[in-house]
Amino acid sequence: MKVVEINDVFKTYHDTEVEVKAVNGVTLSFEKGDFAVIVGPSGSGKTTLLNLIGGLDQPTAGEIIVAGHRLSELKPSELIDFRMEHVGFVFQSYNLIPVLTASENVGFIMSLQKWPKEKRMARTGELLEAVGLSDRHSSRPAQLSGGQQQRVAVARALAPRPQFILADEPTANLDTKSAETLLDIMEKLNRGEEMTFIFSTHDARVVKRARRVITLEDGKVVSDERTNHTS
């Protein structure tokens, strides 16, 4: 089942007098349960493509359909609701809310969606356990290591059961052990919850685990390979 369809998408920026084609005619699709990475050198358009898929940015041309929604047809306010309902984000710098505990951060989107408290608490507990932080419910982000914060961020992204997770350089700030732990957790969740993960990364540790590797250069897909990794 296709979760994301990208049809001949362009994204052009006008930087003073120079026109920059960050995404240049990309056509791709992602299936439910994909564990895919987008790789490429800096400036190849990885993050821009991720932003377009996540509805954070609008393409200059082309069409993106996510979970049956044509993103170009959605108003800005509808795009925010779309992101809340269908997309989970994991950022390079974790981006947790510093005044909330780990548990509150994980439950944040669910509370925006007005989940009943009991259901929210149960889901939060389940996810914190899944990311190995069941003993850190009450810890604030500042009390957690980088790896632990990123695990909380993954739990937050997964909490409202989105269609897929977009992870932009999720391991860039982590040491090897933390990165491996995080990737183990994501792979487990990918299999256990059949959650689709789409990464943008430079990190070979992530590429090594991926079952699909899409390479971008100058905004174009130069290769799209499925691997035999079974983890």
Added chain:
Amino acid sequence: MITSIAWKNVWRNRTRSLTVIAAVTVGVFAGVFAMAAINSSIVQRIDAAVNEELSHIQVNNPGFRGSSDIANVIAEPEKVVSVLEETPGVTHITERIIVRGIASTSAGSAGVEITGIDVEKEQQMFTLKERLIPGTGSYFGTDTRLNSAFIGEKLAKELYIIRYILTEESFTALEAEDVPAAVVEKLRPLENQRFTAEKKLSEACSGLLTEKEGKLYGMRIKEAAWSYREGSKVILTFLDANGTQTGAAFRISGIFRTNNDFFEAFSVFVPHDELLRLTGMEEGQYHRIIARLEDDDLTDKASASVKEALPGLEVMSWKQIQTDLAMIADYVNQIYGIFMVLILAALAFGIVNTMLMAVLERTRELGMLSAIGMNRRRVFSMIMLESIFLSIVGGFAGMAVSAIVIAITNHTGINLVKYSEGLEAFGYSAHLYPTIGADFFIMLTVMIVITGIVAAIYPARKALQLNPVEALRGE
């Protein structure tokens, strides 16, 4: 959740938030306390006007106030009393005879208004008896062969009934009042000298004391030297009902001290029966009938009702008699509002600055919140709530400090005796007892919340203008 995050965000940068909260606290306290002090001055003046001088409603013959002609008595006073008795809220009624005349002693004279009062009824309606200066009499209580009169201190001074003598007792009293022994010693050459006026005593003291000592201890020296010989007499002269000049000697049965120099200088109270006999007026004739109400708030309604029932007479509330006072009371209420708006507007700039810094510091976080699905309304509400919390915490702290300081100073009073001459010339007390109504605090709470909302608009709009992609990139 948004409320909880907003509250927690307030305390992310404690120093900055506490600085703004402290500024709001000080601003609100300064505004509230200043207004409580001003308010007390007005409230005390109104209380004095109603309780000592005017009461709530006065009924006169229409021509009496303009001419003060003794012949302008109230027609059918029984009907007036009956109407007043039936008016809701009226608790006490008294009748007065009033004549204009001259008060004189061997040393001085002054034009006065002589009021014949029913002593019993007046004691129930007015609190002037409480203003009796101890040692000057007993408010019509002493049996005497002569008629008795209750006069103001200012008049007593003009008639030179009050003298200033520094006796051994005065020196002891001064030392008890913390006047240094060296200063008291300097005053010894004036012992037992009699001064007929404050000014003469001051001149004599200025030759012995330094300017600083004079300023510091002048009032206490005057108080200690204040002297009155009990049983002093005053001659009251006026025209009787036939237009013939008449008069009599009156024994002073007490001297009252109020904050209203004009009232003190112009008012002489004598028993109704004595004045009736001396003027040759008929029993049951009155120039003025006065009513007291159970609540000042009933004044306008009751006054209008009496006026309607007595079309041929002049019916006036204290607000109509003392129009300046009523106007000042209204004016001060408006000044309260303007004053607080100005203070809160100044504080709003501080809050705007703080909130703007908070938004700019949290650009990335706000971008993330928008990315993960926090809509514009929620972002706007969160910033608004943070600003409101800052305002409310500071505002409530300011109100709490104000309430405590007002309660203390209301008990102890604020002594402005240095300015007493100027204040009392206009009827205002030199001792302020700050007070302010609970309704003012309610109004202030609303204003503080509005300040928080207004102060948040610009920072919140800034937050809404953030593009999530740029905000997330802009770390």
